Amino acid sequence: MARNDSSRRWYLFDYGNVVSTSPTPEDWEQLAEATGVANLQASTSTYWQHRHAYDAGALTSDEYWSLVCGQRVGAVRSGWLDILDDNQWSHPNLETLDVLEDLDARGERLALLSNMPAAMVSQFIDAPWTSLFQRLFFSSSLRLVKPSPAIFHHVLTELAVEPDLVTFVDDSPANVAAALSLGIDARLFAPSSDLSRLLSAPAAAERPFPRA
Incomplete structure (x- = not known):
C-alpha cells in the first residue's frame, strides 16, 4: 500500500552557500x-x-x-x-548537486527555500538545478524572509506536512535555530560539510544544536 503523502519526508534546502558556493x-x-x-x-x-x-x-x-x-x-x-x-551566486556546489541527484533518483521529495531577490529569481528559475526540486520557495515572492517563523509556517502549509517530517539544510545558524524552534529537523551546513553524512546524522531532537 502506498504511503500517504502527508507521512512522507521532505528535504528542504537553502540555495546560497549550500546549492551554490560563496562568491569568489x-x-x-x-x-x-x-x-x-x-x-x-x-x-x-x-x-x-x-x-x-x-x-x-x-x-x-x-x-x-x-x-x-x-x-x-x-x-x-x-x-x-x-x-x-x-x-x-551562480557557482554550483557540485558535491551538493551530486547528493541532490541521488535523493531525486531515490524518489525523495525535495524543496528549496531561499532568501533571494526577484531579479535573481528570474535568472535562476529555469536553471538546470531547479528541476531537482518539486517545490521552490523564494523570499521575494512570498514577501517573507528567513529566519522569520512566518516563512517556515508558509512552507509547512504549502507542503502539507508536519514539522518533524521536514529535514532543512541551511548555512545560517539563525535560520537553523528558527526552524528548530518550530520542530523542524534542521541541519547546519558549512563549506566543509559532508552533506550525505549530515543528512544521515541523528534527528535534531537527538543531537546537540550545532555551533557556528
Whole structure:
C-alpha cells in the first residue's frame, strides 16, 4: 500500500552557500568596481545592510543598488549590477548537486527555500538545478524572509506536512535555530560539510544544536 503523502519526508534546502558556493574574491572585486564601493562582502557593507529588504521584495533593483552605491542608479546600470550579482551566486556546489541527484533518483521529495531577490529569481528559475526540486520557495515572492517563523509556517502549509517530517539544510545558524524552534529537523551546513553524512546524522531532537 502506498504511503500517504502527508507521512512522507521532505528535504528542504537553502540555495546560497549550500546549492551554490560563496562568491569568489574576484567576484566581489568585479562588483566593487562596478558599484564604486569597496569591501562589499563585509557584513557591515551597504550590500548587506539593505539585502534583507531586497530579498523581501520591498525594494526594486533600482532602489537597492542606489542604496548600495550611495547615489541614484538607473534601470540600465541596476540591470547590469543584478547580472554581476547573479553571476557571483551562480557557482554550483557540485558535491551538493551530486547528493541532490541521488535523493531525486531515490524518489525523495525535495524543496528549496531561499532568501533571494526577484531579479535573481528570474535568472535562476529555469536553471538546470531547479528541476531537482518539486517545490521552490523564494523570499521575494512570498514577501517573507528567513529566519522569520512566518516563512517556515508558509512552507509547512504549502507542503502539507508536519514539522518533524521536514529535514532543512541551511548555512545560517539563525535560520537553523528558527526552524528548530518550530520542530523542524534542521541541519547546519558549512563549506566543509559532508552533506550525505549530515543528512544521515541523528534527528535534531537527538543531537546537540550545532555551533557556528
